[in-house]
Amino acid sequence: MKIKKMQDLNKLKKSGEQQLFPSGIKITVGLATCGIARGADKVHDAFKKELQKQKVKATVVPVGCSGWCSREPIVNIIIPRMPKITLGDVSEDDIPGIVRNLKNRHIPESKILYRTDAEENIADGRVRKYASASQAATSGKIPAYGTLPLFKKQKKIALRNCGLINPADIQEYVARGGFKAAYSAVTGMKPEKIITEVQRSGLRGRGGAGFPVGKKWEMARQAEGKKKYIICNADEGDPGAYMDRSILEGDPFSVLEGMIIAAFSIGASEGYIYVRGEYPLAVKQVTKAILQAKRSGLLGRNMFGTDFSFNVNVEKGAGAFVCGEETALIASIEGYSGEPVPRPPYPVEKGLWGLPTCINNVETLANIPVVLSRGGTWFSRIGTGKSKGTKIFSLVGAVERVGLVEVPMGISLKEIVYDIGGGIAGGRKLKAVQTGGPSGGCIPKRLADISVDYESLTKAGSIMGSGGMIVMDDRTCMVDVAKYFMSFLKDESCGKCLPCREGTQAVFEILDRITRGRGRTKDIEQLKDVCEAMSQASMCALGKTAANPVLSTLRYFGKEYDEHIKKRRCSAGVCSALIRFSINADKCIGCEACRKACPCEAVSGKPRKMHKISVKKCIKCRACYEVCPVKAVEIR
Amino acid sequence: MDEGTKTIIDKLIKKHKPGENAVVSIFQDVQEQQGYLSEDAIRYVSEKLEIPVSRAFSVATFYSAFSLTPLGRNRVHVCLGTACHIKGADNIAGRISRQLKIKPGETTGDRKFSLHKVRCLGCCALAPVVKVNDDTYAGVSQDQVVSVLEKYR
Numbered sequence: 001m002k003i004k005k006m007q008d009l010n011k012l013k014k015s016g017e018q019q020l021f022p023s024g025i026k027i028t029v030g031l032a033t034c035g036i037a038r039g040a041d042k043v044h045d046a047f048k049k050e051l052q053k054q055k056v057k058a059t060v061v062p063v064g065c066s067g068w069c070s071r072e073p074i075v076n077i078i079i080p081r082m083p084k085i086t087l088g089d090v091s092e093d094d095i096p097g098i099v100r101n102l103k104n105r106h107i108p109e110s111k112i113l114y115r116t117d118a119e120e121n122i123a124d125g126r127v128r129k130y131a132s133a134s135q136a137a138t139s140g141k142i143p144a145y146g147t148l149p150l151f152k153k154q155k156k157i158a159l160r161n162c163g164l165i166n167p168a169d170i171q172e173y174v175a176r177g178g179f180k181a182a183y184s185a186v187t188g189m190k191p192e193k194i195i196t197e198v199q200r201s202g203l204r205g206r207g208g209a210g211f212p213v214g215k216k217w218e219m220a221r222q223a224e225g226k227k228k229y230i231i232c233n234a235d236e237g238d239p240g241a242y243m244d245r246s247i248l249e250g251d252p253f254s255v256l257e258g259m260i261i262a263a264f265s266i267g268a269s270e271g272y273i274y275v276r277g278e279y280p281l282a283v284k285q286v287t288k289a290i291l292q293a294k295r296s297g298l299l300g301r302n303m304f305g306t307d308f309s310f311n312v313n314v315e316k317g318a319g320a321f322v323c324g325e326e327t328a329l330i331a332s333i334e335g336y337s338g339e340p341v342p343r344p345p346y347p348v349e350k351g352l353w354g355l356p357t358c359i360n361n362v363e364t365l366a367n368i369p370v371v372l373s374r375g376g377t378w379f380s381r382i383g384t385g386k387s388k389g390t391k392i393f394s395l396v397g398a399v400e401r402v403g404l405v406e407v408p409m410g411i412s413l414k415e416i417v418y419d420i421g422g423g424i425a426g427g428r429k430l431k432a433v434q435t436g437g438p439s440g441g442c443i444p445k446r447l448a449d450i451s452v453d454y455e456s457l458t459k460a461g462s463i464m465g466s467g468g469m470i471v472m473d474d475r476t477c478m479v480d481v482a483k484y485f486m487s488f489l490k491d492e493s494c495g496k497c498l499p500c501r502e503g504t505q506a507v508f509e510i511l512d513r514i515t516r517g518r519g520r521t522k523d524i525e526q527l528k529d530v531c532e533a534m535s536q537a538s539m540c541a542l543g544k545t546a547a548n549p550v551l552s553t554l555r556y557f558g559k560e561y562d563e564h565i566k567k568r569r570c571s572a573g574v575c576s577a578l579i580r581f582s583i584n585a586d587k588c589i590g591c592e593a594c595r596k597a598c599p600c601e602a603v604s605g606k607p608r609k610m611h612k613i614s615v616k617k618c619i620k621c622r623a624c625y626e627v628c629p630v631k632a633v634e635i636r
Numbered sequence: 637m638d639e640g641t642k643t644i645i646d647k648l649i650k651k652h653k654p655g656e657n658a659v660v661s662i663f664q665d666v667q668e669q670q671g672y673l674s675e676d677a678i679r680y681v682s683e684k685l686e687i688p689v690s691r692a693f694s695v696a697t698f699y700s701a702f703s704l705t706p707l708g709r710n711r712v713h714v715c716l717g718t719a720c721h722i723k724g725a726d727n728i729a730g731r732i733s734r735q736l737k738i739k740p741g742e743t744t745g746d747r748k749f750s751l752h753k754v755r756c757l758g759c760c761a762l763a764p765v766v767k768v769n770d771d772t773y774a775g776v777s778q779d780q781v782v783s784v785l786e787k788y789r
Contacts, residue, residue: 034759037772069761239717242758277664277701278757280770318660318699321755335657336691337698396719396760403761434718468760470718484721488755494698597779599734621727623778 002297004305009174009183012296016175020165021128023080025058025102030074030163032065032249033281034242039091040073046095047075054099064250066163067404068150071113074163079105083115083131085142114151115142122160123177123373149419150401155382157390158206158243158366159406162250167285170292173253179298181372182260187304191221194265198368200376202388207233207324207361208439208465209541210387210454213368216358220266220348223356228268230259231352231359234275234282235329237321238437239488240468243392244362246404248275248282251366252289256299256312258365261372263310266358271312274329277319287314321438321492325540326351326359328494339496340540361466363392383409387453391467397434398473400425407452414448417471428473432556436465438485438492439545441552442478461552463545477574478557479564483511485549493542500543503534507550515575519565527554573635576620580636581613587632594624594633637676644669645677649684656687659695663702672703708743708750710788712736712768717756719763728764729753731778735785748789 003009029035029044047060066074071088077098078084085107087098094111101108118129145151156162165172173179185194199214220228232255236244247255259271275283290312293299301309320338322328328338330352351357367389371379380388387409393416396402400422407416413433417423424430432442441462443450450456454464472481490504507530510523531547538544554561563569570578583594583603590608602618605611613624613633625633648665652658659681666677673696682692696702714720714729729751733739736749743750759765762774766781773784 033757033772034762034774037759037762037765037774072762236758237755239721239756240719240760241756242760245758276758278754316661316664317701318664319701320699332660333657335655335659335687335695337694339698394760396763397722437718468718470722470760472722476722481722484718488716492755599731599778619730621730621778622724623727623731626724626777627779 003179003183004297006183009179012171012174016169016171016173019061019169019172020175021130022059022078025056025080026061026078027058028061028063028076028078028166030065030072031062032246033279034065034069035072035074036281038072042092043073043075043090043095046092047099050095050099054096054103056099056102058102061166062168063165064162064167065246065404067159067406068113068401069403070401074113077102077107078130081131082135083117083142085115086113086145087111088113109142112142114145114148116145119164121177122157123180123370125374149422150403150405153411153415153420154406155390155408156406157370158247158254158363158392159404160251160370161254162246165251167250167252168288168292170253170289170296170298173251177373178253178369179257181369182257182298183304185261185372186264186306186308191265191267194261194372195221197376198265198371201371201379202376202383202386203364203367203371203379204387204454205361206363206367206391206466208238208436208463210464213360213364216348216360217262217265219346220268220356220358223349225355227270227355228266229352229355229357230263230266230268230271231329231333231357232259232271232273232362232365233324233326233329233359234273234279234286234362235317235324236276236279236362236466237324238439238466238468240394240396240434240470241437241466242394243404243467245276245279245282247362247366248279248286252286253293254366254369255286255362256289256293258360258368259312260299260303260310261368262358262360262365264308266356268358269310271310272315272333272352273312274315274317274323274333277317283314283316290314320494321488322494322540322542325542327540329359330357337494339494340542342539363467384451384453386455391452391464393467393469395421395469395471397471398425398428398476399423399471409453410451412448413443413450413452416452416469417448421471424471424473428475430471431474431476432472432478434462434470434472434481434549435468436463436548437468438489439463439541439548440465440468441548442472442481442556443552444556461555462548475572475574477515477570477572478553478560479511479515479570480572480574482550482553483508483515486511486546489542489546493546497537497539497543499534499537500539500546503530503538503543504546506530507534507547511550514561514564515570516577517564517568517575519561521565523565524554524561579620580615581618581620581624582634582636583611583613584632584634585610587630589630589632591629593627593629597623597627599623637674637680641670641674641677642680645680645684649681656685659685659687659692660699663696667702672706675704706743706747708747710749710768711752712749712766712785713752713754713757714740715757715759715763715765715767716753717758717760717763719760720756720765723763725764727778728766728776728781731781732766732785735782749785
């Protein structure tokens with residue numbers, strides 16, 4: 001069926017709602033990349049097999065990632081008139097038992113994470129109930145979704161459907177209010193009006209730089225060209241960030257809808273989604289979504305019975321970080337090496353094949369339908385003065401609850417790490433939080449009260465970036481972190497302009513020297529000099545921001561650099577040239593774990609007798625340190 | 637170049653919309669089907685798309701997804717994203733290197749394995765992560781990684 005009128009959309013919505021709130025039992029399994037890595041695909045198949053074997057009637061549906069990545073595989077069980085129950089750490093072996101209990105509408109408690117009594121649909125603000133209040137009360141022992149610390153302070157706009165709907169079923173997206181905004185925009189709004197609404201929302205680009213989206217659209221609208229393009233930048237290259245992958249895998253239609261609205265507003269007739277090649281599942285889901293949208297008339301010629309036509313193509317990246325830079329991305333689509341060109345002219349004036357091109361990031365576009373359906377003013381009430389709305393962060397590293405979180409801007413870093421993330425894992429101490437990937441910096445513990453918004457993070461020497469948030473504890477060496485990013489950047493620098501090509505290499509060599517205990521006092525000055533030259537003279541953002549990880553660690557952790565240079569010491573115990581492994585005689589129980597784990601026979605000792613590490617043979621791979629059950633292996 | 641390879645490339649060129657910009661997509665397909673881009677294949681594609689050989693080589697050598705030498709039957713990718721890095725990915729890579737006796741970017745003599753470093757697979761919550769072909773291994777230790785490799789021998 002081709003969607004022409006509102007009634008058509010409503011019909012699709014109805015059948016989608018029947019799938020989301022079915023009359024029978026429904027089981028959903030989170031099948032995004034991280035879920036699959038933990039065996040969720042096997043759990044999904046096991047459910048299908050077991051339901052058939054035990055003759056229990058229920059549907060099994062794949063969904064995207066719900067964000068609680070450390071508890072994958074995650075399974076939801078929806079039994080009519082009962083709260084939705086979410087289970088975590090589900091394994092294949094659990095399935096027969098779960099299915100057996102399903103016959104009596106019972107769910108065993110051991111794996112339950114939380115229950116959901118009702119769900120707010122952020123696209124229209126309406127709440128839909130799974131269970132009545134009295135039924136919810138009977139499940140009182142199980143924590144409710146909104147009361148869990150992980151979710152309490154979150155507000156999901158861009159992630160509104162991830163983990164809730166089947167990403168490969170357009171009806172379920174429509175049931176969650178999808179395509180209503182695109183319909184209203186294309187059939188009833190003037191492009192200028194849409195752009196004003198987006199401007200009013202204060203939405204800024206979520207890919208890193210934070211350029212106001214409405215302003216970019218206005219520039220693209222005003223630019224002249226025989227054809228215009230809209231590109232969705234899904235080349236999510238920042239190590240430590242995976243929100244774009246999650247959206248594309250879990251809710252690809254939201255991005256398509258955002259693109260339709262953007263295309264209509266600026267007058268584009270063709271779009272591209274440039275997805276990282278390292279994300280095969282995202283490529284698959286987005287390709288499927290485009291096909292379905294085309295079949296439903298939600299892409300293609302004369303959409304919604306108007307004269308507006310729009311098509312979207314998928315381009316798969318071939319493994320180059322620099323292609324996240326917009327001019328390099330364009331070069332890559334055009335079939336060249338991904339080398340940036342100087343701006344201006346900006347792509348909005350002269351982009352793909354020399355024509356006006358508007359490039360927006362995945363998360364930005366996923367926000368658009370909600371901005372339009374709830375209104376710019378509604379959106380602008382969330383966040384701070386200049387940073388509106390929410391931002392998704394991948395909260396990873398040394399934190400207790402790792403996962404993907406979406407929070408209103410202006411929340412403090414401390415709240416994210418401690419309240420949402422549950423603090424530092426293993427009872428260790430927070431040292432720093434890295435944001436903004438290789439263009440960002442490390443924020444030290446003493447600044448943990450900082451408000452998370454574009455301006456505050458920049459002031460602290462980091463950036464918002466695309467949303468990687470890597471929490472580091474006292475076992476992380478900050479010089480090593482700086483070296484890590486520089487090693488990344490020197491490999492990924494395209495080599496076109498000298499300051500970046502030679503600068504990243506020179507900085508890497510100095511940092512490498514320092515971590516090997518061969519640093520010199522004047523190295524710090526030299527680091528600063530080269531960093532300044534890179535920032536000033538590089539052509540694109542890769543080189544211009546490459547110094548940030550070094551400068552921010554120098555600013556906050558200068559003592560660590562001094563320690564490495566003057567004392568030849570790495571107190572975090574990371575830089576292998578500066579550390580020694582030994583076994584504490586008082587703690588060693590002679591269990592032989594370290595001897596067996598050592599790959600180079602550096603550990604000697606008899607069972608139940610104290611073990612020793614030969615300094616000569618030791619390659620400092622940490623294998624012994626990792627396996628020792630009593631923490632007798634010490635690093636000095 | 638043998639006729640079989642030619643036919644494969646002809647088919648791939650036909651599949652993509654004709655145009656010089658298809659070079660990246662065609663190389664991706666050739667890489668996937670043949671395991672590498674041979675010099676002959678690069679020259680043939682440049683001829684067919686009517687683009688200079690120099691441009692085809694520039695594309696083939698610029699992107700890390702392309703290899704100019706045949707890869708091993710099993711491709712081991714060690715994620716070196718930030719989260720993996722602070723959880724000891726370098727040591728995991730080192731262990732694999734010693735086990736297979738190859739450096740990252742190399743292939744074992746028997747062509748069973750090739751080892752690659754990858755800049756973030758986007759499974760940061762499961763760090764450190766190793767991917768062998770299409771299978772992702774989450775939270776691997778140095779010991780585990782050795783037994784993982786054994787599965788593919």
